Amino acid sequence: MREYLKFYIDGRWVDPVETRTLDVDNPATEQVCGRIALGGAADVDKAVRAARTAFGTWAQSTREERLELLGSIAGEYQKRAADLADAVNEEMGAPPSLAAGPQVSLGLGHLATATDVLKNFAFEEQLGSTLVVKEPVGVCGLITPWNWPINQIACKVFPALATGNTMVLKPSEVAPYSAQIFTEILDAAGVPAGVYNLVYGDGPGVGAALSSHPDIDMVSFTGSTRAGVDVARNAAPTVKRVTQELGGKSPNIVLDDADFAKSVAAGTSVMMMNSGQSCNAPSRMLVPNSRMDEAIAVARETAAAVKVGDPADKTAIGPVASKAQFDKIQGLLQKGIDEGATLVVGGTGRPDGIETGYYVKPTVFANVTNDMTIAREEIFGPVLCILGYDDLDQAVEIGNDTEYGLAGYVSGADLEQARAVARRIRAGSVAINHGFDMSAPFGGYKRSGNGREWGQFGFDEYLETKAALGYTPA
Structure with a gap:
C-alpha cells in the first residue's frame, strides 16, 4: 500500500x-x-x-x-x-x-x-x-x-x-x-x-x-x-x-494501393496500444468503400489477436484507468450499436474470462458514418471506427469534419500521394505510415x-x- x-x-x-x-x-x-x-x-x-x-x-x-x-x-x-x-x-x-x-x-x-x-x-x-x-x-x-x-x-x-x-x-x-x-x-x-x-x-x-x-x-x-x-x-x-x-478524434486515411491490408492491420494495432488511451490515437480509419469488406476482415483478425490482461505477453493491453472511464466507454459502445454501426469484433462488457478490472474488449465498428456519436466523440478506449470514402477528396473532407485537430494519419505505399493527402489534413501533426519523431512539434488545431x-x-x-x-x- x-x-x-x-x-x-x-x-x-x-x-x-x-x-x-x-x-x-x-x-x-x-x-x-x-x-x-x-x-x-x-x-x-x-x-x-x-x-x-x-x-x-x-x-x-x-x-x-x-x-x-x-x-x-x-x-x-x-x-x-x-x-x-x-x-x-x-x-x-x-x-x-x-x-x-x-x-x-x-x-x-x-x-x-x-x-x-x-x-x-x-x-x-x-x-x-x-x-x-x-x-x-x-x-x-x-x-x-x-x-x-x-x-x-x-x-x-x-x-x-x-x-x-x-x-x-x-x-x-x-x-x-x-x-x-x-x-x-x-x-x-x-x-x-x-x-x-x-x-x-x-x-x-x-x-x-x-x-x-x-x-x-x-x-x-x-x-x-x-x-x-x-x-x-x-x-x-x-x-x-x-x-x-x-482531445482528438484523429483520422487515418488508408490509401487504395498495394499496402492496403498492411495499412489496415497497422492502424488497428496502433489504435489498441495503451488500451486506446491516447489523445492522438488513429480512432477514425477511412478506407475506400470498394474495399470495406477487406478492411473489416483484416481489422477483425488484428483486433481479435490482441490479448487483454496478460502481463506476460508483449502484445497485451491492460485495463482503462478508472471506473468512470470504463463506464463512459461502455455507454459509447452501446451508442454505436444503437446508431447502426456494424460491430465487427468486441462490444460491451468485459472480455471473456475476465471478471475483475476495468478491461474493455478490443472493439472494431465498421460502416460508421461521420455523424454517428462514436465518430464525433473521443472514446478514449480500444475502439476503432471504420468509415468509407469514394475518393480522396471525400476522405479528406470527412477527415477534417471534426471539432478536433490534434493529429492525422495517412497510410499506404504511394509516398507521393500520402504526402499530398497529409498536407490537406487540418491537424497539428500528420504521421505518414505511423512515423514518429520526438523532435517534432506536438499540439493541435481547433478544439x-x-x-x-x-x-x-x-x-x-x-x-x-x-x-x-x-x-x-x-
Whole structure:
C-alpha cells in the first residue's frame, strides 16, 4: 500500500496545510492500492511563493549549469527506471511491457531531446541594431493527465527547466505514483530548492488554484477539452499565457494501393496500444468503400489477436484507468450499436474470462458514418471506427469534419500521394505510415488546443521575447 501524504515544496517534503486524502485504485484489481494527500489553494500559495523566490536565481543560470542539472537528472532517472515502471503498472494497470517500455522510455527521450536542444538553442539574436532576447516566462503551473503520466510530465518539466523557469506540478490524482518517483529523481539530482514543486490534488482544488493564481505566469495543461476550457476561463482574469494539449478524434486515411491490408492491420494495432488511451490515437480509419469488406476482415483478425490482461505477453493491453472511464466507454459502445454501426469484433462488457478490472474488449465498428456519436466523440478506449470514402477528396473532407485537430494519419505505399493527402489534413501533426519523431512539434488545431510541445518548439512556449532597441549603435 503506497502512501504519499506530503508535497514537495521549496526542496523539502512538507505536510499539507489541511489534512485531506484520496484513495487511489488499481484499475486491474479494482482495489485501493494507496493514498495521496489532496492539496488546496493554501498549498498552491506556498508552492508558488517558493517558485517565485527561486525564479530570480534560476532565471539567471547559465546554459552550462542547466545542462549539468539535466545530466544529473538523466543519471538518477536511469537508476529509478524500474521503480517508475512499477508505479505506472500499479496506477494505470499498464502491462509491464508497456510500463517498462514506452511509458518510461518516453520520459527519458524527452530529457535527451531537451538536452540536445539546449546545447545550441539561440536565446539571443541580433537583428540590425536590435538585440532580440528570449527570456524565461516565469513561474509555470503544469497540469498533467493520467494516460501517459511520465511522458506528459517530462515534456513539460524538462523544457521549463532548460529555459530557466520555475514551476509547480499538479499530476493527475488518478495516476499519481509515477509523479512521486519522478519528484524523488529530481530531488536526488539536486534541483535547486523552489525551482520544481509538486502539489497533489484534483482539478477544483489545485488545478483551479494554479490556473487562476496571480503569481503564476503561464499554465501548461494536458487533458480533456472540457477541462481545458475551464483552465482558460480561470486564467483569463490574470491574462497569463495558457498552452493546452486537449482531445482528438484523429483520422487515418488508408490509401487504395498495394499496402492496403498492411495499412489496415497497422492502424488497428496502433489504435489498441495503451488500451486506446491516447489523445492522438488513429480512432477514425477511412478506407475506400470498394474495399470495406477487406478492411473489416483484416481489422477483425488484428483486433481479435490482441490479448487483454496478460502481463506476460508483449502484445497485451491492460485495463482503462478508472471506473468512470470504463463506464463512459461502455455507454459509447452501446451508442454505436444503437446508431447502426456494424460491430465487427468486441462490444460491451468485459472480455471473456475476465471478471475483475476495468478491461474493455478490443472493439472494431465498421460502416460508421461521420455523424454517428462514436465518430464525433473521443472514446478514449480500444475502439476503432471504420468509415468509407469514394475518393480522396471525400476522405479528406470527412477527415477534417471534426471539432478536433490534434493529429492525422495517412497510410499506404504511394509516398507521393500520402504526402499530398497529409498536407490537406487540418491537424497539428500528420504521421505518414505511423512515423514518429520526438523532435517534432506536438499540439493541435481547433478544439485540440493551443501551443506546441516537444523538441525546440516546446522551448518556445516557456520563453518571452524581448527587443532591446538600439542595442548596437547604427
